Amino acid sequence: xxxxxxxxxxxxxxxxxxxxxxxxxxxxxxxxxxxxxxxxxxxxxxxxxxxxxxxxxxxxxxxxxxxxxxxxxxxxxxxxxxxxxxxxxxxxxxxxxxxxxxxxxxxxxxxxxxxxxxxxxxxxxxxxxxxxxxxxxxxxxxxxxxxxxxxxxxxxxxxxxxxxxxxxxxxxxxxxxxxxxxxxxxxxxxxxxxxxxxxxxxxxxxxxxxxxxxxxxxxxxxxxxxxxxxxxxxxxxxxxxxxxxxxxxxxxxxxxxxxxxxxxxxxxxxxxxxxxxxxxxxxxxxxxxxxxxxxxxxxxxxxxxxxxxxxxxxxxxxxxxxxxxxxxxxxxxxxxxxxxxxxxxxxxxx
Ligand code: SF4
Numbered sequence: 359x360x361x362x363x364x365x366x367x368x369x370x371x372x373x374x375x376x377x378x379x380x381x382x383x384x385x386x387x388x389x390x391x392x393x394x395x396x397x398x399x400x401x402x403x404x405x406x407x408x409x410x411x412x413x414x415x416x417x418x419x420x421x422x423x424x425x426x427x428x429x430x431x432x433x434x435x436x437x438x439x440x441x442x443x444x445x446x447x448x449x450x451x452x453x454x455x456x457x458x459x460x461x462x463x464x465x466x467x468x469x470x471x472x473x474x475x476x477x478x479x480x481x482x483x484x485x486x487x488x489x490x491x492x493x494x495x496x497x498x499x500x501x502x503x504x505x506x507x508x509x510x511x512x513x514x515x516x517x518x519x520x521x522x523x524x525x526x527x528x529x530x531x532x533x534x535x536x537x538x539x540x541x542x543x544x545x546x547x548x549x550x551x552x553x554x555x556x557x558x559x560x561x562x563x564x565x566x567x568x569x570x571x572x573x574x575x576x577x578x579x580x581x582x583x584x585x586x587x588x589x590x591x592x593x594x595x596x597x598x599x600x601x602x603x604x605x606x607x608x609x610x611x612x613x614x615x616x617x618x619x620x621x622x623x624x625x626x627x628x629x630x631x632x633x634x635x636x637x638x639x640x641x642x643x644x645x646x647x648x649x650x651x652x653x654x655x656x657x658x659x660x661x662x663x664x665x666x667x668x669x670x671x672x673x674x675x676x677x678x679x680x681x682x683x684x685x686x687x688x689x690x691x692x693x694x695x696x697x698x699x700x701x702x703x704x705x706x707x708x
Contacts, residue, residue: 379424383573386423387489393420401432402444410447418498418661420445421491426569429599438597438629441665442492449493449661458499460657461694463508469519470511476699479528479561482516483509484539484547489570494626496659501534513543517550524556530563537566537573541581552585561590563622567608568593568600574608579615591617593648597630598638606646613647622652623689625672626665633678640679640687650689655704657694669693673705 379385394411397403397420403411422443430444431437459465466475473481486501486509495501500508520526529551536544551557562582566573583589591612595601612619621643623630630636640650655672656665676691692701702708 381572383570386425386570386572389424391420391422391424391427397444400427402430402440407447411445414445414447414450418445418449418493418502419491421488423489423570425572425604426490429602436628438635439599441626441628442494442596443490445493446664448664451663453660453663456658456660456663458504458660460496460659463497463500464504469515471509471513471516472519473532474519474523478525479530480520480526481530481532482513482520482547483532483534484513484536484543486534487538488533488535489538489566489573490568492565494624494629494656494662494665496657496662498659498661513547517547520551520557521554527556528559528561529557530561532563535564535566536562537564537570537578541578544581545584548582548585552587557587559588559590560585561592562617563592563594565594567605567612568595571602571604571608574611576611576614579611579617582612583615583617589615589617591619592651593619593621594623595621595639595643595648596623596626597635598642601639601642601646609646609648619648620651621648621689622654623650624654624656624665625667625675625691626656627667628665631667631671631675633675633682636675636679637682640683640689644687650687652701653689653691655691655693669704676704 379389391397391400394403394408394415397411398405398408426439426443429439431439434440461475463473466473468474471483473483486505488501491498491501497508520529531539531547533539539547548560551560582591593609595605609619623639625631630639636653643650653676655669656662656667658666672691680688691704693704694701
């Protein structure tokens with residue numbers, strides 16, 4: 359289907375070597391920015407720091423689709439899209455306050471590809487691949503240096519665990535990003551889950567509608583809900599600039615295919631730690647048909663401390679957005695310290 363080209367897409371057409379690829383998700387991944395040299399060529403990192411960035415990217419790789427790169431405002435050094443996508447040398451900073459695995463995922467692995475922390479639901483990690491290497495990712499060490507350990511074993515071992523644990527009523531397909539798993543894998547996993555009476559819901563957590571929305575075609579959205587369970591998709595929009603017409607189209611496909619679509623954001627310094635950005639995000643999500651669900655306080659993960667916001671500042675912002683938004687547009691402000699079997703509200707008594 360043809361549609362009117364957006365401002366962001368027009369900007370992208372000027373820079374992309376093949377404008378036809380704009381609407382092709384595989385072209386987007388093939389042409390993603392993955393090297394320090396390509397970042398320097400675009401002026402996103404200093405030319406004389408390429409060697410230092412090369413070393414950083416060995417540890418924390420970069421991946422930015424041309425689509426998402428096209429949302430960066432080249433005139434604004436504080437652009438919230440740039441902050442989420444472009445690496446910074448501060449990521450190398452060691453700190454006792456930061457952990458490689460802040461939520462203790464590796465300690466909650468009863469089977470390959472499974473994180474089972476909450477009694478009635480668990481995560482099934484389908485693929486280590488993502489449509490962007492988000493600089494703030496709390497799993498950036500697990501997806502990088504500890505990837506072989508985190509992604510060992512086969513998906514069928516995980517499915518066997520789910521089959522024999524009848525207390526599990528919700529399976530959360532995760533990754534990496536489950537929307538980057540191939541259709542054959544998704545189809546067979548969903549078919550298997552469909553046969554388990556104790557599983558009532560299938561939930562996807564994905565940033566693909568944000569960074570690679572052309573992946574979400576009508577057919578793909580229907581494949582994800584081609585089972586008898588309830589389908590929930592939780593998107594990860596962090597800033598209103600990410601809610602482009604292309605992203606709205608992706609959300610539309612999910613909703614038409616019967617998904618309940620919710621959003622969770624992470625409160626990030628330099629991205630959305632302002633009243634206006636948070637209110638606009640909730641308003642624009644709702645206009646697109648998505649309910650704001652969680653606002654996560656950032657986890658103290660290695661390589662991400664420059665995104666940290668104090669809980670005092672977070673509560674101040676949260677109070678301000680509650681004054682401005684109707685209750686149904688206020689996401690729950692939560693944190694997860696890896697020690698509890700549920701997420702806790704920031705500022706709530708223990
Ligand atoms: S898509 Fe999710 S898992 Fe992947 S890098 Fe971004 S935040 Fe991390």
